[in-house]
Structure formats: C-alpha cells, structure tokens
Amino acid sequence: xxxxxxxxxxxxxxxxxxxxxxxxxxxxxxxxxxxxxxxxxxxxxxxxxxxxxxxxxxxxxxxxxxxxxxxxxxxxxxxxxxxxxxxxxxxxxxxxxxxxxxxxxxxxxxxxxxxxxxxxxxxxxxxxxxxxxxxxxxxxxxxxxxxxxxxxxxxxxxxxxxxxxxxxxxxxxxxxxxxxxxxxxxxxxxxxxxxxxxxxxxxxxxxxxxxxxxxxxxxxxxxxxxxxxxxxxxxxxxxxxxxxxxxxxxxxxxxxxxxxxxxxxxxxxxxxxxxxxxxxxxxxxxxxxxxxxxxxxxxxxxxxxxxxxxxxxxxxxxx
Numbered sequence: 001x002x003x004x005x006x007x008x009x010x011x012x013x014x015x016x017x018x019x020x021x022x023x024x025x026x027x028x029x030x031x032x033x034x035x036x037x038x039x040x041x042x043x044x045x046x047x048x049x050x051x052x053x054x055x056x057x058x059x060x061x062x063x064x065x066x067x068x069x070x071x072x073x074x075x076x077x078x079x080x081x082x083x084x085x086x087x088x089x090x091x092x093x094x095x096x097x098x099x100x101x102x103x104x105x106x107x108x109x110x111x112x113x114x115x116x117x118x119x120x121x122x123x124x125x126x127x128x129x130x131x132x133x134x135x136x137x138x139x140x141x142x143x144x145x146x147x148x149x150x151x152x153x154x155x156x157x158x159x160x161x162x163x164x165x166x167x168x169x170x171x172x173x174x175x176x177x178x179x180x181x182x183x184x185x186x187x188x189x190x191x192x193x194x195x196x197x198x199x200x201x202x203x204x205x206x207x208x209x210x211x212x213x214x215x216x217x218x219x220x221x222x223x224x225x226x227x228x229x230x231x232x233x234x235x236x237x238x239x240x241x242x243x244x245x246x247x248x249x250x251x252x253x254x255x256x257x258x259x260x261x262x263x264x265x266x267x268x269x270x271x272x273x274x275x276x277x278x279x280x281x282x283x284x285x286x287x288x289x290x291x292x293x294x295x296x297x298x299x300x301x302x303x304x305x306x307x308x309x310x311x312x313x314x315x316x317x318x319x
Contacts, residue, residue: 010208010218014225021049023109024227026193028116033231035158035253036191037114040225043067045107051100056114057121057159058094059149061249063197065108071100072123079128080108084163084197084247088146088290090128093156095120111195113149115159115253126154131290135281136172141272142282143172151259160190160252160261166240167284168202173236175269178211179252179262180232188262190254192230194238196222202244208233209266234266245287 012026019025024040031037037056040063041049051058060069066080069092076092094100096117102110126148134145147153149161166172182189198204206228208218216233220226240246252261265273 010216010229010231011220012227012229014223017227023225024195026227026229027114031191031193031229031231033191034255035116036193036251037112037116038193038195038227038249038251039112039114040195041102041110041112043102043104043107043110046105047107048101048103051094051102051112053094053096053098053100053114055096055116057096057117057157058100058112058114059126059156059159059161060092060094060100060102061111061113061148061161062089062091063109063111065104065106065110067102067104067108067110069094069100069102071098074123074125076123076125085165085199085245085287087288088128088131088133088148091126091148093121093124093126093154095123096157098123111249113159113161113249113251115156115251117157117159117253119157121155121157124155129290129292133286133289135285137174138276138279138281140170140282141172141174141276142167142170142285144286151261156259158253158259160250160259162250164238164248164250165287166204166238166246166248167282167287168199168240168244168246169242170282171237171239172246173206173238175272176207176209176234176236176266177263178232178234178266179254179264180211182256183262186262187264188254188256188258188260190252190256190261192235193249193251194228194230194235195249195251196226196228197224197247198222198240199245199247202241202246204241204244204246205237205239206235207237208235210234
C-alpha cells in the first residue's frame with residue numbers, strides 16, 4: 001500500500017521522476033518537504049554537466065564510473081568505481097551558492113546528494129581510503145554501511161548521507177526505527193531518501209509504517225533505480241531477496257540546530273537487538289572494504305575519519 005502525495009507518491013519507481021540529464025530528480029519542492037534532495041546524473045562518454053548549487057550543499061558520489069568536479073577554483077578527480085557493488089568510492093563536496101562543472105571521459109552515473117542549508121563550507125575532496133566501513137547487526141540482520149557523509153565523519157552543514165549494502169536474504173533497516181520528532185538527546189527530525197540498486201535482475205522490499213495517525217504507509221517492491229521518500233514513520237525492514245545483494249543510498253537532512261542522527265526503535269521490534277550478541281556477523285561481509293591509501297594529486301581533504309572498521313554486533317544503529 002502506498003500513500004500518495006503530490007507531485008510524487010512516497011514510492012517513486014525508476015524513471016518516474018526523471019528530468020533532463022537526471023534519471024532521478026527529487027528536491028524539497030517535489031518531495032513536499034523542506035531540506036533533502038537527491039539527483040542521479042547520467043553522463044555519456046565525454047559528457048559534462050553544470051551544477052548550480054543554489055541554497056543547498058551537495059556531495060557528488062559516483063555510482064558507476066569516474067568524473068572530475070571543478071568548483072570554487074578546485075579540480076577534484078574522482079576515480080569512482082565499476083558499480084556500487086564493487087568498492088568504496090571517493091567523492092566531492094560542493095558548497096551552497098557555488099557552481100560546479102562535472103565531466104566524465106568514459107561516462108557514468110553520479111548521485112548528487114543535497115540538503116538545503118545556511119552555512120557555506122569550503123569545497124573538499126573525500127578520499128575513498130578515508131571512508132569508514134562498518135558492519136552492523138548480526139546473523140540475518142547483518143549489513144555493511146559506508147559512512148562517507150555521516151554526522152561526525154565528514155563535515156557538512158545539514159546533509160547526512162551513507163551507503164548500505166545488504167547481502168541477499170538479509171534484512172537491514174531493522175528493527176524499524178524513526179526520526180520524525182525533535183526530542184533533544186533522543187531523536188532528531190530528519191527527512192530521508194532511500195535510493196535502491198539491486199545486484200543483477202533481483203528485487204527487494206521496503207516497509208514504512210505510520211508513527212502517527214495518517215502518517216506515511218508504504219510497502220514497496222523495489223528494483224534498481226527505485227526510490228522511497230520518508231517524511232515520517234517507522235522505516236524498515238529493507239529486505240534483500242536470496243541470491244541478490246541490495247544497495248541503498250540514504251540521504252537525510254532536517255531543521256534541527258544540530259547535525260545528528262538520533263533514532264527511536266519501534267517498541268514491538270527493538271528486542272531483536274538483544275539477540276545479536278549471541279550471533280556472528282554474516283561471513284559474506286564486508287562485501288568490500290575501502291582501498292589502501294594512495295598519494296592524491298589534490299591536497300584538499302575532507303574531514304573523514306580514516307580506516308575501515310567493524311562495529312560490535314550490538315550496534316545502536318538501525319540503518
């Protein structure tokens with residue numbers, strides 16, 4: 001069941017929100033909220049694209065292929081990757097009120113994760129070797145999180161963004177959780193976008209259930225290119241079909257004074273965490289780790305914490 005909202009429903013099938021060079025173009029106006037944006041830019045070999053940041057900050061994240069990002073007098077060369085299932089990628093940060101030229105010699109697909117913001121931070125490069133790779137959950141709830149744009153990892157004004165990889169047959173975003181209220185020290189108010197890719201011709205399922213009367217209610221079968229918008233509600237699980245790994249990109253932002261990701265577990269399902277200490281992490285994880293550091297020609301560095309690390313199984317996150 002999908003609760004519709006103009007101009008899109010909360011479930012956005014691949015291609016239904018395409019615009020110009022963007023295979024996906026979600027901004028606050030189209031989503032009917034205030035902060036979070038996501039675009040998927042498709043460039044042919046030799047293609048270029050001019051990005052006007054406007055009142056939002058942006059992270060340019062290769063999904064397939066590599067590119068250069070020329071902004072604020074800096075040229076960032078992103079090596080990228082073959083696919084979201086092949087490795088951690090480097091990325092570039094474009095501040096609000098800036099202009100950027102994105103160019104790709106071989107072509108590719110690039111996520112532009114954005115958030116309406118107030119502060120203008122410097123343009124920066126995020127090296128792949130400095131992206132923390134975490135393992136969360138245990139047993140059939142095991143998943144991998146690439147924390148390239150997490151709060152406390154890479155400096156942004158409001159934008160929070162991470163990648164999640166769920167091995168075939170596993171559940172992620174579980175237990176269901178929410179972040180739709182401002183409760184200091186307990187829960188932060190964040191709009192969220194889930195952008196999905198499935199290995200091969202597979203599929204998955206994603207659930208959002210109401211946290212309040214008349215709230216968001218979605219049960220979606222998701223395939224590559226599909227998106228789910230979450231203005232409120234308990235979200236999860238995200239279920240990967242057996243034999244087909246699932247990827248999703250999470251983009252979050254909200255009105256709170258602090259950039260933080262604080263969540264509340266669904267009271268009927270939070271108990272599952274208590275079972276994790278007695279289980280092992282899925283041996284298929286990590287699907288990959290961040291590459292070893294190599295010398296970079298560009299001296300600008302983001303504020304990412306170094307290393308690829310695994311968290312304890314009884315992690316406090318639900319992503």
